Amino acid sequence: MERFEVIIIGAGLAGLAAAYTLAGEGIEVVVLERGEFPGAKNVSGGRLYLNPVRPLFPSLWEDAPFERKIVHEGITLLAKEGSVALEYSGEELRRPPGHSFSVLRSRFDRWLAERAEERGAAILPNTLVEKPLVEQGRVIGVRAGGEDLAADVVISCDGALSLTAEKAGLRTPGFPRDYAVGVKEVIALDPGKIADRFHVSEGEGSARLYLGDVTKGMFGGGFLYTNRDSISIGLVIRIEDIGGEAARSVPALLDAFKERPEICSLVRGGTTAEYSAHLIPEAALRGMGKLYGDGIIIAGDAAGLALNLGLTVRGMEYALASGYYAAQAFLRAKEKRDFSAPSLEVYRSLLDDSFVLKDFRNFAATPDVLDNPRYFEHYPELAAAVFRDLYKVPAGSKDTLFSTVRRHVDLKEIWSILKDLKKASAI
Amino acid sequence: MSENAGLKAKLGLDVFKPLGKPHIRIRPGMEKDSRLKAAVTGCPAGLYTENEKGEVTLAIDGCLECGTCRIACGTDVLDWNYPQGGEGVQFRFG
Numbered sequence: 001m002e003r004f005e006v007i008i009i010g011a012g013l014a015g016l017a018a019a020y021t022l023a024g025e026g027i028e029v030v031v032l033e034r035g036e037f038p039g040a041k042n043v044s045g046g047r048l049y050l051n052p053v054r055p056l057f058p059s060l061w062e063d064a065p066f067e068r069k070i071v072h073e074g075i076t077l078l079a080k081e082g083s084v085a086l087e088y089s090g091e092e093l094r095r096p097p098g099h100s101f102s103v104l105r106s107r108f109d110r111w112l113a114e115r116a117e118e119r120g121a122a123i124l125p126n127t128l129v130e131k132p133l134v135e136q137g138r139v140i141g142v143r144a145g146g147e148d149l150a151a152d153v154v155i156s157c158d159g160a161l162s163l164t165a166e167k168a169g170l171r172t173p174g175f176p177r178d179y180a181v182g183v184k185e186v187i188a189l190d191p192g193k194i195a196d197r198f199h200v201s202e203g204e205g206s207a208r209l210y211l212g213d214v215t216k217g218m219f220g221g222g223f224l225y226t227n228r229d230s231i232s233i234g235l236v237i238r239i240e241d242i243g244g245e246a247a248r249s250v251p252a253l254l255d256a257f258k259e260r261p262e263i264c265s266l267v268r269g270g271t272t273a274e275y276s277a278h279l280i281p282e283a284a285l286r287g288m289g290k291l292y293g294d295g296i297i298i299a300g301d302a303a304g305l306a307l308n309l310g311l312t313v314r315g316m317e318y319a320l321a322s323g324y325y326a327a328q329a330f331l332r333a334k335e336k337r338d339f340s341a342p343s344l345e346v347y348r349s350l351l352d353d354s355f356v357l358k359d360f361r362n363f364a365a366t367p368d369v370l371d372n373p374r375y376f377e378h379y380p381e382l383a384a385a386v387f388r389d390l391y392k393v394p395a396g397s398k399d400t401l402f403s404t405v406r407r408h409v410d411l412k413e414i415w416s417i418l419k420d421l422k423k424a425s426a427i
Numbered sequence: 428m429s430e431n432a433g434l435k436a437k438l439g440l441d442v443f444k445p446l447g448k449p450h451i452r453i454r455p456g457m458e459k460d461s462r463l464k465a466a467v468t469g470c471p472a473g474l475y476t477e478n479e480k481g482e483v484t485l486a487i488d489g490c491l492e493c494g495t496c497r498i499a500c501g502t503d504v505l506d507w508n509y510p511q512g513g514e515g516v517q518f519r520f521g
Contacts, residue, residue, distance in 0.1 A: 034512045034513075035513075042521050104520045104521055161498075163509070179498045239469060272440060274440055276441070276520075278491075279498065
């Protein structure tokens with residue numbers, strides 16, 4: 001049986017971060033990737049926030065194939081007819097080295113894989129891992145492409161479904177409540193048009209979030225990111241909510257979103273280049289499975305390391321960081337020549353002390369607070385109704401400002417808003 | 428263009444490598460299980476359809492391998508695997 005020190009399953013951000021880190025320490029590491037090339041199966045919204053992960057990979061970022069530096073952050077509340085938009089721009093978003101960047105994962109991950117290979121990691125594409133090899137409760141390797149491969153530690157970075165973690169007995173199949181599906185189109189658009197429509201200079205870009213009618217009241221939202229010469233546009237919907245009373249299909253919801261006047265003027269003249277879909281773990285701390293076992297560590301989406309914080313939806317930094325800490329955990333276990341679960345527990349404590357699980361603890365209550373249908377239907381409608389009447393000049397005389405607002409925000413409404421604010425104080 | 432024709436055209440933009448055999452199957456006898464309805468509305472590629480007899484069928488070509496159906500319907504209803512290495516959708520943008 002061929003033997004490696006570490007086998008990594010999946011060339012996504014977690015797997016490649018682990019491979020890059022381990023190879024840099026001279027560890028014999030192989031990454032098994034089921035796609036034709038690293039990145040071929042990988043999808044995100046997406047945008048990467050660099051601050052938390054910059055120090056973990058100090059020399060990596062200079063030549064990274066980022067799409068655009070995000071300098072505008074927008075949120076739009078979509079009512080059935082009308083919308084209210086707010087945009088934030090800040091100099092700190094613009095200042096080097098930059099706060100966040102749009103990425104296209106097929107390009108980005110391929111580049112990261114090349115960096116790991118330069119350091120000596122082996123990356124085997126076209127290779128599906130059939131199952132982990134388990135002997136007396138201990139993971140000793142994997143079966144891939146009909147061959148058995150052995151390793152001191154298997155790092156499972158096989159994405160949100162992580163069949164490896166399931167087959168190793170570390171988790172059970174997920175629940176519709178704990179996952180969302182993201183669907184996305186990449187729409188090719190001339191960079192000049194992007195600059196004009198989004199008020200950005202070369203290399204700079206915009207990120208926008210849409211709440212309300214985009215999901216027909218379901219838990220989720222729409223997103224838009226500008227790339228170098230394309231726009232990523234899509235929506236995220238909790239799987240439990242799909243097929244409810246609204247019962248519009250997910251593809252139909254995306255089409256309806258694109259047809260909104262707020263969106264179609266932004267993508268006009270563009271041509272769709274790719275359509276993709278991906279799962280997002282959204283259960284946060286409550287849904288986190290076991291992070292390690294005898295001979296195995298789980299990182300990235302496979303470990304449930306994604307957070308929906310309403311204004312920001314994050315997963316990629318947690319994937320990169322957990323891959324890095326999985327590598328550190330292996331290095332410490334190697335010093336002791338002990339790859340059992342108690343020895344690999346250091347992975348958990350490294351994550352505990354890092355921004356990863358600190359974020360998860362800080363935002364433990366967020367999924368429950370956001371799980372409030374008023375955010376996805378009532379408030380967008382209310383906001384649009386108030387502005388509609390504030391701007392309206394009727395045939396007769398116009399109401400005063402105060403009575404216009406009060407027409408929509410009565411005492412009962414004020415009470416409901418206060419109750420929602422009280423709940424929101426937990427986040 | 429009908430909704431379905433539009434979706435097929437969109438999927439036609441993606442790069443797919445031929446599948447040796449279907450990687451997802453509705454388990455025999457489960458075709459009328461109500462849990463499959465979530466896949467009919469939820470599948471981003473619209474691969475699940477319900478016929479007039481109330482049976483759900485799956486046409487695997489165009490699968491984006493997202494796993495929505497596995498989460499929505501569960502593994503009692505679906506025998507769900509990834510395609511073999513190198514097969515299926517290959518994202519160029521991602």
